[in-house]
Amino acid sequence: xxxxxxxxxxxxxxxxxxxxxxxxxxxxxxxxxxxxxxxxxxxxxxxxxxxxxxxxxxxxxxxxxxxxxxxxxxxxxxxxxxxxxxxxxxxxxxxxxxxxxxxxxxxxxxxxxxxxxxxxxxxxxxxxxxxxxxxxxxxxxxxxxxxxxxxxxxxxxxxxxxxxxxxxxxxxxxxxxxxxxxxxxxxxxxxxxxxxxxxxxxxxxxxxxxxxxxxxxxxxxxxxxxxxxxxxxxxxxxxxxxxxxxxxxx
Amino acid sequence: xxxxxxxxxxxxxxxxxxxxxxxxxxxxxxxxxxxxxxxxxxxxxxxxxxxxxxxxxxxxxxxxxxxxxxxxxxxxxxxxxxxxxxxxxxxxxxxxxxxxxxxxxxxxxxxxxxxxxxxxxxxxxxxxxxxxxxxxxxxxxxxxxxxxxxxxxxxxxxxxxxxxxxxxxxxxxxxxxxxxxxxxxxxxxxxxxxxxxxxxxxxxxxxxxxxxxxxxxxxxxxxxxxxxxxxxxxxxxxxxxxxxxxxxxx
Numbered sequence: 001x002x003x004x005x006x007x008x009x010x011x012x013x014x015x016x017x018x019x020x021x022x023x024x025x026x027x028x029x030x031x032x033x034x035x036x037x038x039x040x041x042x043x044x045x046x047x048x049x050x051x052x053x054x055x056x057x058x059x060x061x062x063x064x065x066x067x068x069x070x071x072x073x074x075x076x077x078x079x080x081x082x083x084x085x086x087x088x089x090x091x092x093x094x095x096x097x098x099x100x101x102x103x104x105x106x107x108x109x110x111x112x113x114x115x116x117x118x119x120x121x122x123x124x125x126x127x128x129x130x131x132x133x134x135x136x137x138x139x140x141x142x143x144x145x146x147x148x149x150x151x152x153x154x155x156x157x158x159x160x161x162x163x164x165x166x167x168x169x170x171x172x173x174x175x176x177x178x179x180x181x182x183x184x185x186x187x188x189x190x191x192x193x194x195x196x197x198x199x200x201x202x203x204x205x206x207x208x209x210x211x212x213x214x215x216x217x218x219x220x221x222x223x224x225x226x227x228x229x230x231x232x233x234x235x236x237x238x239x240x241x242x243x244x245x246x247x248x249x250x
Numbered sequence: 251x252x253x254x255x256x257x258x259x260x261x262x263x264x265x266x267x268x269x270x271x272x273x274x275x276x277x278x279x280x281x282x283x284x285x286x287x288x289x290x291x292x293x294x295x296x297x298x299x300x301x302x303x304x305x306x307x308x309x310x311x312x313x314x315x316x317x318x319x320x321x322x323x324x325x326x327x328x329x330x331x332x333x334x335x336x337x338x339x340x341x342x343x344x345x346x347x348x349x350x351x352x353x354x355x356x357x358x359x360x361x362x363x364x365x366x367x368x369x370x371x372x373x374x375x376x377x378x379x380x381x382x383x384x385x386x387x388x389x390x391x392x393x394x395x396x397x398x399x400x401x402x403x404x405x406x407x408x409x410x411x412x413x414x415x416x417x418x419x420x421x422x423x424x425x426x427x428x429x430x431x432x433x434x435x436x437x438x439x440x441x442x443x444x445x446x447x448x449x450x451x452x453x454x455x456x457x458x459x460x461x462x463x464x465x466x467x468x469x470x471x472x473x474x475x476x477x478x479x480x481x482x483x484x485x486x487x488x489x490x491x492x493x494x495x496x497x498x499x500x
Contacts, residue, residue, distance in 0.1 A: 059350070066325070067321050067324050067325040067328060068321060068322065068325035068460075068483060070321075071317050071318060071320075071321030071322075071325075072318065072321075072322070074317050074346075074348050074349075074350060075316070075317040075318035075321075075348060075456070077348075078317060078346075078347065078348025078349060079348075083348075084349060085348055085349040085350055086349070086350075087350050087351075093353055096324075096328075097328065098324050098325060098327075098328025098329075098333075098335055099324075099328060099334060099335040099336070100309070100324060100335055100336075100337050100352055100353075100355075101337075101352060101353040101355075102350055102351060102352055102353070103343055103350075103351040103352070103353060105350075105351075172484070173484065174481075174482065204484055205482075205483065205484035206325070206482070206483035206484055206485070207483050207484050207485040207486070208484050210318075231424075231496070232424065232455075232456070233318060233455065233456035233457050234422070234423065234454055234455035234456055234457050234458050234496045235456065235457040236457070236486060236488055236495075238486055245486075246481070246484045
């Protein structure tokens with residue numbers, strides 16, 4: 001159980017201004033991470049009052065992440081009942097490949113128990129697959145995440161840990177050779193808009209993540225809720241995971 | 251012509267840390283705005299060397315903007331040759347309706363000459379249609395923007411100025427009654443995924459902006475470039491502006 005004092009302390013420390021004035025939010029010596037909470041309700045409150053339970057979504061962000069990998073799923077998941085979405089990064093502010101910057105709500109000094117962990121892709125993953133500290137954090141964060149959802153080359157980061165071994169997964173089709181070369185123990189799927197296998201939901205490139213996010217809304221709340229969000233966003237949802245016109249033939 | 255010293259001064263002032271430590275980036279007394287530049291090349295450099303010309307995109311952001319209204323177009327436009335995208339807001343950091351926060355690159359104290367001005371929508375526009383200072387800035391920013399692209403209820407903000415009068419435009423279909431009630435002199439189109447009329451490109455709700463952005467890539471660089479970005483993002487592009495399954499019947 002997360003101590004309420006710890007939650008309040010963490011929440012106050014991790015305001016944007018505090019993180020921005022810090023030269024680095026990331027310890028270079030830590031090998032294990034303390035567990036923290038970024039959300040408006042803590043575990044004790046949730047247990048007492050189910051109506052206040054939030055659906056906690058943590059998204060890893062990093063420099064040169066691909067914009068839509070992150071914000072497509074955030075759009076759809078953010079309309080789910082009780083969804084709360086927080087960004088976690090190695091630095092206070094990170095810049096997308098397309099330029100605009102986002103503010104991290106939490107650092108990699110902690111792990112955050114959550115219902116859903118988002119891992120976007122992008123050109124930034126080419127560097128991060130060799131970042132031992134990031135991969136160590138990711139391995140630990142996965143253990144406190146009920147479901148792990150990678151988009152595009154976000155699967156490359158998972159593949160560089162051992163957590164995906166033995167599971168079916170997919171990734172961006174233009175980066176398919178590179179990602180799949182990172183780990184032969186993953187059961188890579190060359191034709192799939194997304195793959196849902198056990199604790200892992202992995203989507204194909206960029207916009208596939210938005211379709212997979214609506215699929216996940218359906219899994220959590222049923223088709224009516226997914227359709228409500230689809231209509232609200234005037235979206236043309238690819239509902240079938242097997243509809244992959246960008247499939248690679250390998 | 252923008253003075254290079256002014257550009258450098260503005261660029262250094264508008265770093266994230268400087269804006270974050272400021273209590274307000276927005277003057278409450280200004281009635282006119284000085285012109286500034288947020289981009290890596292200034293006008294003089296562009297004139298000397300066309301290969302370095304950037305396609306300058308300014309996006310207005312505000313609290314409770316709708317995530318995909320902004321980031322869908324940013325995804326597509328950000329892959330255009332020489333695109334540079336900067337966010338402008340009344341405060342240093344703004345929070346989307348879905349929760350995550352973005353960092354403003356510029357304030358509303360200035361206007362920014364650009365090739366494309368993005369105006370996302372979202373629940374935050376309900377308050378902003380009554381914000382005289384914001385509307386004054388918007389009216390002036392439009393005069394230094396070659397093309398103005400609103401997404402969803404972003405059209406409500408344009409409608410509250412007089413700039414859209416006499417032009418065809420559209421907006422979110424679930425908020426259609428509200429937006430169109432703001433200005434009867436706009437030639438509102440109840441059935442259109444997007445409308446391109448003169449200096450204004452206005453799209454329907456949320457995800458329609460992503461389709462309209464690819465349309466704009468096509469207008470600027472041709473269909474091959476739009477298809478290249480579509481493939482890169484594994485996107486299912488609604489290419490036809492008349493394909494509006496969410497059209498309202500009013």
